[in-house]
Amino acid sequence: MQDFPTVERSDAERDVDALCALVREHYVYFAPREDVWDATCESAKQEARTEAAATPAGHLKLLEHMLDQLWDNHVSLNVNSPTSPRLVPSGSDYWIDFTGGNAVVTAVRPSSGAAKAGLKVGDRVVAMNGMPVLSAASDRIRHGRNAVSEARLVWALNAQAAGYRGQMRGVTVERGGTELDLFLDEPMPEPSGELVTYQRLKGNIGYIRIDDSLGDDAAVAAFDAALEKLEGASGWVIDLRNTPGGGNTSVAEPMLGRFIRGVKPYQKAGPRWEGEAVRHVASRGPWRVKGRVAVLAGRWTGSMGEGLAIGFDGLRRARVFGSPMAALAGGVEGFELPASGWSVRLPSYNLYHMKGMERHVWHPPYAVIADNGAGPDVALQAAKDWLNR
Numbered sequence: 001m002q003d004f005p006t007v008e009r010s011d012a013e014r015d016v017d018a019l020c021a022l023v024r025e026h027y028v029y030f031a032p033r034e035d036v037w038d039a040t041c042e043s044a045k046q047e048a049r050t051e052a053a054a055t056p057a058g059h060l061k062l063l064e065h066m067l068d069q070l071w072d073n074h075v076s077l078n079v080n081s082p083t084s085p086r087l088v089p090s091g092s093d094y095w096i097d098f099t100g101g102n103a104v105v106t107a108v109r110p111s112s113g114a115a116k117a118g119l120k121v122g123d124r125v126v127a128m129n130g131m132p133v134l135s136a137a138s139d140r141i142r143h144g145r146n147a148v149s150e151a152r153l154v155w156a157l158n159a160q161a162a163g164y165r166g167q168m169r170g171v172t173v174e175r176g177g178t179e180l181d182l183f184l185d186e187p188m189p190e191p192s193g194e195l196v197t198y199q200r201l202k203g204n205i206g207y208i209r210i211d212d213s214l215g216d217d218a219a220v221a222a223f224d225a226a227l228e229k230l231e232g233a234s235g236w237v238i239d240l241r242n243t244p245g246g247g248n249t250s251v252a253e254p255m256l257g258r259f260i261r262g263v264k265p266y267q268k269a270g271p272r273w274e275g276e277a278v279r280h281v282a283s284r285g286p287w288r289v290k291g292r293v294a295v296l297a298g299r300w301t302g303s304m305g306e307g308l309a310i311g312f313d314g315l316r317r318a319r320v321f322g323s324p325m326a327a328l329a330g331g332v333e334g335f336e337l338p339a340s341g342w343s344v345r346l347p348s349y350n351l352y353h354m355k356g357m358e359r360h361v362w363h364p365p366y367a368v369i370a371d372n373g374a375g376p377d378v379a380l381q382a383a384k385d386w387l388n389r
Helices: 011-026 031-047 056-068 113-117 133-138 150-162 218-229 249-259 304-314 378-387
Strands: 094-099 102-108 124-128 169-175 178-184 196-201 205-210 235-239 263-269 278-282 292-297 319-322 331-336 343-349
Touching: 011 031, 011 056, 011 331, 011 343, 031 056, 094 150, 113 178, 124 133, 124 150, 133 150, 196 218, 205 218, 218 249, 235 378, 249 278, 249 304, 263 304, 292 304, 292 378, 304 319, 319 378
Parallel strands: 205 235, 235 292, 292 319
Antiparallel strands: 094 102, 102 124, 124 169, 169 178, 196 205, 263 278, 331 343
16 A cells, blocks of 8 residues: 655644634534635635745734634634734724615714714715725625625624724715715724723712723722712713723623622523523622613623623613614633634623623613714713703
């Protein structure tokens, strides 16, 4: 019998094979993406053999292109390059919805590059970086272009709106019959430098804003300190509109615990989750918040921020004002790739509101523009009007 030499596979080939298998085995939303993923893997296995994929930059870019084909903002790698795609929502500053055949701006992140450039809610996007808007979106849709769902198109529009690290961004919009060319600086607003900010608003309303700190254990103490400073408030606003980076239950649950008595359920977990199907939160602290509570949520309310929003609503402890949230679906787990050692993060189980609706399709019941760029804060005003009523 003739012996054939063993052909050693490249690092890119090993990681592509592993990623293809990991998505099929662990990604909880795989079923509607199966055909596209099959085509993605077939193409990626060929690209993995090229000279470009033999470099670290080419290797990473290949994996990033593959993950684009899942059209899911909760899927990511734990590594990036100076030219990697910006993450949505943490690295984005405006949101597009596809309405009546038009790409319409429905949210603009305050103090961001888009807000400073003058982009407004209601603008119709005509082009991005000089390319017609649908053509720009198609650049992120490499497989299955003949049957693109609305959800996938909206993902592609917003992926292109965020753009790539180091990339200058231009957007052409139609407003009141006039086309405007806008050039956007870096999307992320300047951080406040605080985990939690707070103030006492007119009418003795205690206002607390969580500044993308739900992944930092120290945020619990900062939240408690804010409550102490605002003790005696007759109403409360909890602002979750700057939590795009998600976080941990170990931070969010103690915050919820200041608003209830006893032990109560606030969120459900779906198939593949190995813990308890219903998550509970326990009261804690020297005193519990009394009176009305308004929660603010929008497109930059992500993951654990969304968990807090549905938790307040499921506990019937607050009215949630705002617009659709980041829609970061499910709970995420990390899986290491064998060649590079990089980790891919995939939603591996569903999360639900206590009423049974999946978290990523639940919307704040008191609908109002949550993120209005440089315009007036209509969501905060709606909350104050209710609290002062």
